[in-house]
Amino acid sequence: GYNRLNRMNQAAKYFLLQTVENGTWVGMVHFDSTANIKSKLIQIISTNERNTLLNSLPTAASGGTSVCAGIKAAFQIIRKRYSQLDGSEIVLLTDGEDNSAKNCLDKVRESGAIIHFIALGPSADPAVTEMSDVTGGKHLFVSDEVQNNGLIDAFGTLASGNADISQKSIEIESKGLTLNNNHWMNGTVIIDSTVGKDTFFLITWVTQQPIISLLDPNGTPMNISTVDAASKMAYFSIPGTAKVGVWTYSLQAKADSETLTITVNSRAANSSVAPITVNAKMNKDTNSFPSPMIVYAEILQGYIPILGANVTAFIESSSGKTEVLELFDNGAGADTFKDDGVYSRYFTAYSENGRYSLKVRAHAGANTAARNLRHPPNRAVYIPGWVVDGKIEGNPPRPEINKDTQTNLESFTRTAIGSAFVVSNISTFPLPDLYPPSQITDLEATPDGDMINLTWTAPGDNFDVGKVKQYIIRISGSILDLRDKFDDALQVNTTDLLPNEANSKETFTFKPGNISERNATHTFIAIRSVDNSNLRSKVSNIAQVALFIPQGDPDEIHPNPNPGISISSLVLLVVGCVVLVSIILSVTIYILNKKKNPNRPRTAF
Structure with a gap:
């Protein structure tokens, strides 16, 4: 069903016509319950070799699936050209189950070959996935939803790992x-x-x-x-x-x-000139519900990160249901570092057990994407300060991205395919809300007279998706108390603070109350967010504002009835001491000279 044979031929022709680089050696094996070698290894030099391989594509499909037979035949044609299998790459496409695939897993592991596995439809055998895992190959999943173009995308991402980027x-x-x-x-x-x-x-x-x-x-x-x-x-x-x-x-x-x-x-x-590229991946290949996953898309030109692009991820389940997520490079939620060219987002919208595919589309209009040319971004974690003997030693503020070190880019579009991932243990029964809002990590505070301005990136109802119900803001004169005893700190009135959608910029201004700590020199501020199920996030990073202590008249603060020595008297005393030292030094030098030359003749004019 689903005209899989024709779709496979479309994708294979695309692969042979366009994806495979010149100079590559390519052969072909067909397999069902047995394997047939259709083409020995041919080096791609011109369109003639490509057309020869196109003529070897299958025209009919028969029943049965023997993955081991297909791999054995592939090894055979590679060994006819090379004595070793190390580094050779095999693209394995199958839509059927094969319980015997595990029988050749050890031989595949020991061969040194790289197996790229494309699973067409939900029935492809999970044992073959392990072959791609143990050999360092790609594992790709393609559903039967033709409009998602998954099979052509999968073949298009299989450029040789040894090819230069300019040839890919x-x-x-x-x-x-x-x-x-x-x-x-x-x-x-x-x-x-x-x-x-x-x-x-x-x-x-x-x-x-x-x-x-x-x-x-x-x-x-x-x-x-x-x-x-x-x-x-x-x-x-x-x-x-x-x-x-x-x-x-x-x-x-x-x-x-x-x-x-x-x-x-x-x-x-x-x-x-390095081209702009996009690499897409999940944070892991297998996952057990309800553990969240993270989508990553890295956009680079060579080693230079591309900033300000619009990046969208499409995650498709085995049955063809697609979730769409906008990815961000804002240093909030799942995104660890801001403006490093890596766009991220949490994924928790699991719909069923089985394989999922990942596709990412990146777009940037004129003057919206920038690349940092002269000063690569520092990826070290910013630490606002540390505690020494119970006292806060602060670091300078986090450096902002300097717009003068960025170059505006022209418009571009890119599409990238990530490896498939497998999710298990998803319940078929309704479940309560399992995911709290994500931790706020970019809280900043600035003083404005007797007010404090706060800014941060909004979390979501489920990590960084949706909208939270409320924010709890607390302040303290002790950073340790605020961190360890957040619920005991002084709470700020946030009645007028209405949360925005996740990844929006939040702002809030308030007048701090009197904190209880004596001798406090700073006000420390932190936030927790609460979702509609009353699940709470972790305490945010802690922002700080220096307290303003008015300076009175020194004479009023420290009255001195006995003024003692005045400044002018002190100056005269110092000058007098200097003169006395000079006289003593001169006399000493004169006496030493007299002792050295007692009989020296004297000359007069």
């Missing part, structure tokens, strides 16, 4: 849509100046070829390079380096309930 295929765009007859799928694709070589536009359909239009940034129509009616795909291969700017496409469906997809990829325009 970079996915610019990946979208899909189900349309009714004569409806349009319109959009734009941004080709920025860091990419453009070997640019490739791929369009697929399920029923009938749509009307396809592609315009370059100057509005010039592009001619379709190839239409593969049998595989239900067409593509544009842009010669040379594609023009920088906004490319516009229009796809008109010619059948009812038609599903169309478009995929765009390219390579670095210049080998000496």
Whole structure:
């Protein structure tokens, strides 16, 4: 069902035509209950070799799945070219269960080969996942939701680990849509100046070829390079380096309930200029409910972090249900460091047990993304101060990002695929709220006359998703008491403070009351947030404000009835001492000279 064979051929053709780098050796094995070698290793030099491999793709699928037979055949054709398997990479695609896969796990582990596993549909055997784990390969999951373009995305992310970044295929765009007859799928694709070589536009359909239009940034129509009616795909291969700017496409469906997809990829325009790249991942590959997970997307140009991009994660379950999360680089919630190019978010919206896939889309408009060129960000954890013998020793304020050290970037778009992850122990019964608001980590306080201004990033009802019910703000003259006995500290009236959605900027101004600690030199402030289920967050980082102590007239504070020696008298005394010392020194020098030369003749004029 789901026309998996045709989808597999579409993705494999995309992989062979565009993803595999020149110079790579590629072979092909088909397997069901047995394995058949369809092509020995061929070095990709031109389109001739690519076309030879395309002709080896399967045209029919039969029953049975023997993963071990397929891997054994793959090892066989590699050994005909190389004496060792170390470092060779095998892409294993299967949609069936195979209880015997575990029987060859030890041989796979000992081989030194890297196994990349693509699980097509929910029935692919979990034992094969372990093969990719133990060999350092990628584990990717693809659902049967065609409009999510998962199979093409999975093959597109399998660039060789040994290839130079300037040679790797970079996915610019990946979208899909189900349309009714004569409806349009319109959009734009941004080709920025860091990419453009070997640019490739791929369009697929399920029923009938749509009307396809592609315009370059100057509005010039592009001619379709190839239409593969049998595989239900067409593509544009842009010669040379594609023009920088906004490319516009229009796809008109010619059948009812038609599903169309478009995929765009390219390579670095210049080998000496690093392209902008996106890497997506989860914080772990397996998880047991209700433990939360974290989504990460790192955007770099070479080693330089890209700031200010709009980043969205799409997490799809085995049944095709998709959760959409906006990721942030704000140093709050799941994001550890602000402005380091790593965008993060908690994920807790588990819908079922099994595999989940991760896809990330990044976009930046003109003047919205910046890169730090001269001063790379310091990733050390900022510590506001420390305690020595019960006294606070403070550090300088956290340094802000200097806008003068950033360069505004042009617009760009990128799509990246992360490895699949597996979730277990999800209950089928309704459960109470299990997730509190995330800890506030960026609380800052500044004095304003007799008032204190607070700013922080809003947490959510479930970690950093949703909106909390209220904030509890407390102050103290002792940082230790506030940290260890938060509930006993003086509470600030927050009746007028209405929480905003998670990841919004919160501000609050209040007049501090009298704190009970004597001899306190600072007011320390901390926050806890409370959600609708009355779950409380951890105590925030502690902000501080120096207390203002008025200085009175010194004579009134310390009256002195006996003024004693005046300043003028003290000055005269010091001058007199200096003169006396000078006289004594001169006399001493004169006596020493007389003793040295008692008989020295004297000359007069």
